[in-house]
Amino acid sequence: MDEYGPVENYRLVDVPEPSAGPGEVRIKVEYSGVRWGDVMNRRGTLVRPxxxxxxxxxxxxxxDEIGEGVTGYAVGDRVVSMVDEGGYAEYAVAPQHLLAKIDDDVALDKALAYFLNLRVAYMIVYPWAKVQEGxxxxxxxxxxxxxxxxxxxxxxxxxxxxxxGVCSSEEKAAKLRAAGCDHVINRLTQDYVEEVTRIAGTKATGYSNAAQAGQGVDLSINGVSGPTIEGDMKVIRKRGRWLLFGRQAADRGATIDTHQINYDGITIMPFSIVAWFGQPEWEESLTFLNDWLAxxxxxxxxxxxxxxAAAAETAIENGKTVGKVVLKVARD
Known part of the structure; x- marks a missing residue:
């Protein structure tokens, strides 16, 4: 990519193969993951080179290449990894601390689809939001x-x-219902604040200390930001929790005016996995991943x-994808 901007700025070119430096391995890539971070990267709204x-x-x-000081890995190991850059390529370099070996009975595209996304989902549900029964x-x-x-x-x-669950099409709504989602809102045809209020009740707010059981949601899991910031404040119950972990609908992080929720006691939690790299919870997420895959x-x-790749990112930007998107790099 020669310039930040639209997908038209992508060019498919030949470049020299990278080499593994100290603490790194080089990976012969079969699949590359596509996520919203790549879109932000292309637009120049993510901190990248x-x-x-x-x-x-x-x-x-x-x-296929081991750098100085790397232990526990050998040429030929099947792996999945995050990389600082360079994933849309036949070869990529990854630091050892972001690598994970993959069992032979797990397809690499499956491993890639779950490696980061499921670990983030685990962090959201358990150590971050601490979801409880009921x-x-x-x-x-x-x-x-x-x-x-x-x-x-x-x-x-x-x-x-x-x-x-909030989504953007009837096709997605059907998939959510099939996966067990109790209530589905199509944000393009329904006002999600009105729908959540209908489902969960009108929240008590301000000085009101009325009966609050069932009034509003206990938790909002929000990876989109944008206009949902204003909306969420209208549906999270008193003493509820608000987990913010992404900004698909905005180029910048949310600015939250807490005036309308000053007396609601809502816990606002802006989280990113970056702060958990190397922490016990991040290692626990890998155990959870392996159990889930098995x-x-x-x-x-x-x-x-x-x-x-341009078509894949366009589909993500236009809300035409469900679940994980991957690029097949290896040629048959």
Whole structure:
């Protein structure tokens, strides 16, 4: 990518293969993950190197070069990893601390689809939001790569959590219902604040200390920001929780005017996995990932060839995808 901007700025070119430096491995890439961070990267709204550079933040493939000081990995190991840049390519370099080995019986595209998204979903549900049985959860972008997995955790690993999922099409709504979502809102045809209020009741706010059981949602899981910031304040109950982990609907992080919720006691939690790298909770998320891959029914990914990376990102930007999007890099 030579210049920040639209997908038309992508060019498919030949460049020299990268080399693994100290503490790194080089991966012969079979699949590259596509996520909203790549869109922000392309637009220049994510902190990344100045162009020209190769976009792409997740890869799956085999190790083909070991850098100095790397232990526990060998050439030929099947791995999945986050990378600082360069994922949309046949070879990418990854630091050892972001690598994970993949069992031979797990397809690499499946491993890539779950490696980051499920770990983020785990962090959202457990250490960050601390979801409890009996709660009502508002889930924005419920059909997205992370949101769909959050929904599946809440419906497969909990007995009594009510999920209100927000999406942008009837096709997505059908997939959410099939996955067990209790209430589905199409934000393009329905006012989500009105619908959540109808479902969860009108929240008590201000000095009011009226009966509050069932009035408003216990938790909003919000990875979109933008206009939903104003909306969420109208539906999160007193003493509720508000988890903010992304900004798909905005180029900048949310500015929250707390005036209208000053007396509601809402816990506002802006979280990112970056702060948890190397922490016990992040390692626990890997254990959760391996257990899920071994025991749960897995979703199909939406796959494009590397040459159609622009089309894949356009589909994400236009809300035409459900779940994880991957690029097939290896040629048959």
């Amino acid at each position: 100045d162009p020209p550079f190769i976009v792409g933040l997740e890869v799956a493939g085999t190790v 709660e009502t959860v508002l889930l924005h972008a419920a059909s997205g790569g992370v949101g769909f997995l959050v929904l599946q955790i809440l419906k497969r690993r909990f007995q009594n959590v009510t999920v209100i 025991h749960e029914e897995l979703n199909e990914s939406m796959t494009w060839p590397l040459e159609e």
